[in-house]
Amino acid sequence: MKKNILNAVKTMIGPVVILILWGYGAKHIDNQLILPKLSSVLGHFLTPTENMIGLGSLIVNIIISLIRVMIGYIIALLIGLPIGILMGYKKTADQIINPILSLFRPIPPVAWVPLVLAWFGVGSIATVLGLKQGMWYIYLHNFKISMTFIIFLGAFYPIVTSAIHGITQVPKTLIESARVLGASEADIFFKILLPGAAPTILNGMRTGLGSAWTSLVSAEMLPGSISGLGYLITHAYELAKIDIVMAGMISIGMIGSLLDYSIRFIERNKFVWGSGTETDQ
């Protein structure tokens, strides 16, 4: 218990130091365009539902961003996990798919923007569903295909790579001992390879979620975006509202680390053995 409090205090030291430096610096510089006052930035978090100079409220922008990330991320999981697992499981699949992946992997998601725009334009999920008007159109038109694609790219590679690695690093003795005990090929796949790969895959899912969230800002800077944290930051900057820019940045940082923490939490509770074996060997 005492240790917990001590640990909590330790994690608070960094942020508190930054806040103090910021507060002191802002007072010293005294220029809202270079470093806005602590109070004016943090004020936005106290009134999260308030509309900010026509950019929408902070909370609505956060929710829209989160939904966008989740859509791109879930698509990346649905495509990335099976491909990665297949590549780890069947060498032929790896030999065929890997050259394509390694060609595309170094291209940062932002570099895709011009092409993506040419392909999908301002098309959104509403367009995909064939909606032209109405309330659902207004909601769903916020979720552009182009953005989803950029976020998808950000999440896809860490997920695929970790799935490949997760499956291939399952020790041979585990597979062989199962074989000797009478395991069928399906048993090997579902009862040895998948659970053995799970911690590595989850770790890749965490990295993937992190980079999906990071790709968001680039995605929301695309034309046609009229909401989201990335949009909030670019447009507040055009209006010289640096305090809103910083409030947006802080939101991105906090939500990103919260997402990261929640997957770490699962890792620590569900896969105790995963970290255990790593330190063992």
Next chain:
Amino acid sequence: MDIMKICLRAENLSKEFRSEKGNIVHALDKTTINIYENDFVCIVGPSGCGKSTLLRIIAGLETATTGKVFYNGEELKGTCGDIGMVFQQYSLLPWKTVEDNITLGLEFKKKSKKVKKEVAQRYLEMIDMEEFRNAYPFELSGGMQQRVAIARALANDPKVILMDEPFGALDAHTRILMQRELLHIWEKNRKTILFITHSVDEAIYLADKIMVMSKRPGKIKEIINVEMARPRNRADVEYAKMSNDILMMLEEEVVNNKVVNP
């Protein structure tokens, strides 16, 4: 004593494989062994002599380049439910508890929960680890992990158990305790055991019969019957003499190896 029945026979097994550099390695050369029912056989040999390969072929984990394996007169292809195996280490599933690891073979056979519970109980008692039933492998010492691995092999009720240097990674003291415990278990159920080790002492302590392998490509060079009563005393003159004889045989192999293959 009754006429003993051959239960496992490896006939003319040869194994060649390509090394990473691309040259062909002869691991085994026309090796023939006969294992009689209820025998405890140890194979000793210089390292790299192909003794592990021999065991892995019998287990069905590798295929021989030439030769066949027979179990009760029938040719074996691949793994066989009557033949179990204990590996050197890290073979327990790290995400399963001790109890679930012991009943892994039964899970593959789709046995009911009730059956698994009963079998787990029996073998937990046998290896004296009842209080660790819910522990995970990483929480156990190396010796305990190997006890679970042995229990897991036994729980599948094989007729023959192959052991590939199961105590090789343990410290000297734990190793001696484990040897004693293995004999204790074996005396209860008298499964046929084919045990591979590079420790001559271990072989003499455990086996009814010791097969000495030559250097690579390995073949059986000598078969020695150990007739001392168990539990054997390492301080016995006979024990020491046998140990010395076998060590001499192995040394010859190593020296030869250096001359032939500098």
